[in-house]
Amino acid sequence: MKLDRAEVQSWLDVVAPGTGLVRLAQLAELPRLRVTQQVSSGNVAPSTITAIARGLGLDPLDELTQFREFANITTSAPAANEIAAFIPTAGLLQGTVHRLNSETVNEAELGEESYDHLALHWFDCADDGNLRAHIQLQLGVAQPTLWKMLRSRLREDVALEIAKYANFPLASALVVSGVLTGAEAGWEPECRSRWLNTLPLGQLLAESEKRLREVGKQVRNLETFENHLG
Missing domain, CATH: 1.10.260 (434 Repressor (Amino-terminal Domain))
Structure with missing residues (x-):
């Protein structure tokens, strides 16, 4: 864009x-x-x-x-149903351990809001099963191209369309695309840790389970690749 x-x-x-x-x-x-x-x-x-x-x-x-x-983008806190995406897996799992031990999670322990798999995790928060088809219809972005964007850098117009589709704040799309920081988008300094400390434990465990499955898949793929190389 x-x-x-x-x-x-x-x-x-x-x-x-x-x-x-x-x-x-x-x-x-x-x-x-x-x-x-x-x-x-x-x-x-x-x-x-x-x-x-x-x-x-x-x-x-x-x-x-x-x-x-x-012109129509305003400052906004992240929506409750997207905020998990802005926490790296290590931070999310660490926060879950704290919650299991009835301890408070500190913002500094959660890691940076921008990290390698942010776009992919954010897309998953927005996806109801029809989002890929919607992006292709609205923007003409083929699914293989979208797949690459989600693993590198998400184009601004695509991120904004995803935010509109999911009813996320438009400012969040620009954080995902690396155009703004969370603070510049209007986030309060402790918004991620506050979310993690107040989310029902069952929901937090479900979020952590999804991340663990993803990490497990990555590790298995790496091991398969290394075994193939001999």
Whole structure:
């Protein structure tokens, strides 16, 4: 999902008048070539906009909503039925052990909100069995392409469509796509640990069981691969 050159240039003229692209890349802590190529070609990634906004000391979501594709996105806490996806498996299992021992889970123990399998876990939270077909119908994204996105980086328009389908906050889609952090999306600092500490234990155990099955499958596949190599 790319942003139009003219729209980006108009935005830059307002937030950083007279500032060169090389300087903007330095402020955003992005490769100079990435910024210059994106702006000159008119294919600017939303994550580039938010990185520049951070470098300029501006609110990333406020600045992103200056673009028509994101104009209707507001800050929002994650929905209760998606928040498990934003906890890495190790953190979720560690939190479950604490709950079994009647101990309180601390936010710092849960790990980063963004991790390798975030998009896949988030998609699973949204999927009612028809989501893949819906994405293909609405966006023309074939299922093999979607499969690859869920294991690498989920494109912003696909993430937003998933959020709409599942009635998740649109800001969550941008966290999944790496455009915003949870704090920038409007999350309270302890929202994940609060969810984990208050979720009925049976539901938490069911979430942990799903993750354990996934880890077990990954381990078996790795062992099969290693045995094949001899």
